Amino acid sequence: MSEAIQPDVTIDSRGATCPGPLMDLIGKVKKADAGTVFELQTTDSSSSHDVPEWVEKAGHELLGVDEHEEEGYWSIFIEKTE
Amino acid sequence: MTERIVIVGGGTGGTVLANRLTDDLAAEIDAGEVEVVLINDTPEQTYKPAFLYVTFGKKELAEARRPIADLVDTDRVDLRIDRVTGLDTDAKRVSLETGTELAYDHLVLAMGANLAPEEVPGLMEGGHHFYGPEGAEKLRDALADFEAGHLVLSVIGVPHMCPAAPVEFVLMADAWFRERGLRDEIEITYTYPIQRAHGIQSVADWATELFEERDINLETFFNPEEIDPEAKTIETMEGESFEYDLLVAIPPHAGSDLVTEAGLGDDGWVAVDKHTLEATAEGAEGVYAIGDVADVPTSKAGSVAHYEAGTVADRIASRVRGQVPTATFDGKTICFIESGTDEATFVEFGYGDQPVVRKPSKLLHWGKLAYNESYWLTARGLI
Numbered sequence: 295m296s297e298a299i300q301p302d303v304t305i306d307s308r309g310a311t312c313p314g315p316l317m318d319l320i321g322k323v324k325k326a327d328a329g330t331v332f333e334l335q336t337t338d339s340s341s342s343h344d345v346p347e348w349v350e351k352a353g354h355e356l357l358g359v360d361e362h363e364e365e366g367y368w369s370i371f372i373e374k375t376e
Numbered sequence: 377m378t379e380r381i382v383i384v385g386g387g388t389g390g391t392v393l394a395n396r397l398t399d400d401l402a403a404e405i406d407a408g409e410v411e412v413v414l415i416n417d418t419p420e421q422t423y424k425p426a427f428l429y430v431t432f433g434k435k436e437l438a439e440a441r442r443p444i445a446d447l448v449d450t451d452r453v454d455l456r457i458d459r460v461t462g463l464d465t466d467a468k469r470v471s472l473e474t475g476t477e478l479a480y481d482h483l484v485l486a487m488g489a490n491l492a493p494e495e496v497p498g499l500m501e502g503g504h505h506f507y508g509p510e511g512a513e514k515l516r517d518a519l520a521d522f523e524a525g526h527l528v529l530s531v532i533g534v535p536h537m538c539p540a541a542p543v544e545f546v547l548m549a550d551a552w553f554r555e556r557g558l559r560d561e562i563e564i565t566y567t568y569p570i571q572r573a574h575g576i577q578s579v580a581d582w583a584t585e586l587f588e589e590r591d592i593n594l595e596t597f598f599n600p601e602e603i604d605p606e607a608k609t610i611e612t613m614e615g616e617s618f619e620y621d622l623l624v625a626i627p628p629h630a631g632s633d634l635v636t637e638a639g640l641g642d643d644g645w646v647a648v649d650k651h652t653l654e655a656t657a658e659g660a661e662g663v664y665a666i667g668d669v670a671d672v673p674t675s676k677a678g679s680v681a682h683y684e685a686g687t688v689a690d691r692i693a694s695r696v697r698g699q700v701p702t703a704t705f706d707g708k709t710i711c712f713i714e715s716g717t718d719e720a721t722f723v724e725f726g727y728g729d730q731p732v733v734r735k736p737s738k739l740l741h742w743g744k745l746a747y748n749e750s751y752w753l754t755a756r757g758l759i
Contacts, residue, residue: 309727314575320534344571347597348570348571351614352614352615353614
């Protein structure tokens with residue numbers, strides 16, 4: 295399903311260790327308008343639970359997660375709500 | 377024809393690089409084959425780690441400044457106090473505020489990071505910071521007057537300079553208020569944007585344990601969106617409203633508009649290959665970035681700028697000599713971390729490594745104080 299999602303903003307955090315993919319995402323979400331769809335690309339396996347946890351706490355919407363097994367990274371799709 | 381190397385920024389990265397180049401290429405410079413131009417918008421360099429000590433009255437700003445002309449070999453470096461206002465990577469040229477156009481063969485961007493507190497409404501009126509000279513002095517005065525209430529250290533901007541400093545600040549504040557007999561009257565809270573106390577897991581684990589021992593509150597998933605200076609509240613992206621009496625914020629940081637306008641990277645940070653530090657934008661041949669302005673997956677710290685400068689000096693020297701450059705940067709980062717007013721620890725890591733946080737000791741605290749004094753030898757390219 296998420297393969298059909300067309301993000302407005304792609305955040306390439308592959309290889310990021312510090313400050314990390316979630317912080318990259320938070321920084322971009324903060325500056326974006328409601329309705330913006332983000333694709334967060336990450337090689338950090340902990341993002342698969344950190345990111346959904348924050349998205350839920352902040353009240354945004356998790357649209358889906360794609361695993362790119364061969365390339366070794368995940369795409370997490372998020373929509374900013376009001 | 378003379379080959380010109382232009383360095384934009386006279387901070388740690390820029391001065392270490394200028395010194396490494398004048399060492400490596402002394403013969404070529406003396407023969408007129410190579411020229412090194414270092415451009416900075418002020419005549420002085422400031423050692424930013426001193427700000428943390430200024431806030432607790434343990435250092436004066438004057439001790440943290442040196443004329444750049446004293447840090448580089450001005451016989452071999454053309455030091456210009458000017459501001460770069462335009463950057464054309466197709467024409468390989470920079471424009472200066474004073475009207476000069478300067479062509480380059482190799483361009484190194486080392487202009488650091490800027491503070492952008494205005495991005496959070498109310499922060500400039502309602503919060504303090506210690507990431508600039510004026511802010512550090514204002515906070516010193518506010519802390520000296522603060523005898524009771526809720527002190528909140530909030531990490532708002534990410535990425536930010538010196539990722540260890542917010543942890544150091546609350547640990548030093550805790551010890552400093554205890555020494556002054558005020559700690560029972562003061563509640564201390566540390567907030568961080570993600571689900572742990574620091575971006576690096578091992579530092580987060582270490583800090584969390586110390587915070588518990590020292591009665592420092594920890595708030596995670598905490599992203600301030602707006603400050604109300606009248607009501608003294610922080611409104612977060614997560615929907616919380618949090619009260620404070622004295623707010624110390626790590627403000628949002630911004631890269632350089634020049635970088636964005638030149639198409640070299642998003643949000644003003646230069647997109648570079650993390651090992652060669654060469655700009656990855658199409659057509660940006662001969663452009664490098666070091667220090668805070670370079671978008672690499674490690675800390676925005678002085679040690680990073682220092683080691684990156686060594687890599688770029690080697691790569692440029694190889695190219696000048698017609699050799700294939702082989703030097704690369706592995707993400708080496710070193711940070712002393714104060715864990716009180718008389719003890720410190722130390723971490724060292726590279727790309728993708730999880731650093732080991734050593735047990736804090738007085739010796740490492742003295743090591744950090746000694747390095748604060750000997751930093752100027754680093755800037756001069758000596759250590």
